[in-house]
Amino acid sequence: MSNNRYPEEFKIEAVRQITDKGYSVADVSRRLDVSVHSLYAWVKKYGPEAEKHAAQTEEQAELKRLRKELQRVTEERDILKKAAAYFAKQSD
Structure with missing residues (x-):
């Protein structure tokens, strides 16, 4: 497998072959010389x-941000x- 950057149109067409035309991910991977992992990522992104x-x-990013803010x-x-308790003690 090559380590190329592929244009977005290429990725969308590869996903179309899997989702619309019914080819298997392994088959498209072999024909286009693209890793199976990349194809699954493209399907997730463009499918x-x-x-x-x-x-x-x-939603996950927002949840993470809110949890951090809550902490x-x-x-x-x-x-x-603790500061209020300290100053209350000092005033006695």
């Missing part, structure tokens, strides 16, 4: 369920609680 995968990826805010809250 009929590409929008679904893109939405899931966006930061929780740590800030804990620090503020």
Whole structure:
């Protein structure tokens, strides 16, 4: 297998051969001299369920961002609680 960069049109046509024309991934891989792994990635990106995968990826990124923000805010809250307790002790 070669280590080439392929144009987007080539990738879309390869995916079309798998999804529309019914060729197997292995068969298309051999004929186009492209790795099976690359073809599966292209099917995921350009195939009929590409929008679904893109939405899931966006949701996962948003979930990761929100979890990180929650962790930061929780740590800030804990620090503020400790500071409030410290200053309450000092005022007595």
